[in-house]
Amino acid sequence: MAKIAVYFPGIGYHCDKPLLYYGRKIACEQGYQDYRNIHYTYNGGNIRGNEEKMQEAYEALFSQAEAELADIVWSDYEDVLFVSKSIGTIIAVSYAKKYELRGVRHILYTPLAQTFLFAPAHSCAFIGTADPWSSTDEVIRLAKENDIPIAVYEGCNHSLECEDTLKNIENLKDAMQKTLDFCKKKN
DSSP, X not given: OOEEEEEEOOSSOOTTSHHHHHHHHHHHHTTOOEEEEOOOOOOSOOOTTOHHHHHHHHHHHHHHHHHHHTTOOGGGOSEEEEEEETHHHHHXXXXXXXXXXXXXXXXXXXXXXXXXXXXXXXXXXXXXXXXXXXXXXXHHHHHHHTTOOEEEETTXXXXXXXXXXXXXXXXXXXXXXXXXHHHHOOO
C-alpha cells in the first residue's frame, strides 16, 4: 500500500524540532517512507492576538504549501497522513478540505481554534494547558465536539514543554506513543 506523510510546521517551529522530527521518525517506521516537509516563511511580525495578521499569515503560508504540494498525485496513495503544528494545523486541514482529500488522517500538535472550522475527521490532537497561543479550554471543547481525541499536558506551553526537562522528555515520549498508536490505526 502506497503511503505518504506531509509535515506542516508552525511559523517558529520547523520540521526538525522535537514533535515533528520524532513524529516523522515514528511515521517512517510505520511505512510512511514517502514524505514531504513543508517549508514556508512569514515575516509579518508577531501575529498572536491580531486576527488580521493571522489571516494574512495563513494566506501566505497556505499559498506556499500549495506550491510545495503541487506535484503530488494524491490518487497514487492509499494512505495519506498530515502531521501539523500550530498554524500548520489550519493549513493542513484546510488544504485537505479544499482539495477534497478523502480519508486523509491528521495529527494535530497544538492546534489553534481556527483548525476546527474545517471539521477535520480522522484526527488526534495534543495541547498544553499553559499554551499562550490557544485557549486550551476552547481547543479541548472543539476537539470533543469534532470527536477528536486530545491529549492534554498540564503546565505545558505551545511546544508542549514546561520548565522541567525530564518532564518534557516524559511528555514527548507520551505524545510519540500516542502518535505511534494513531499511525497504526486504519480509517
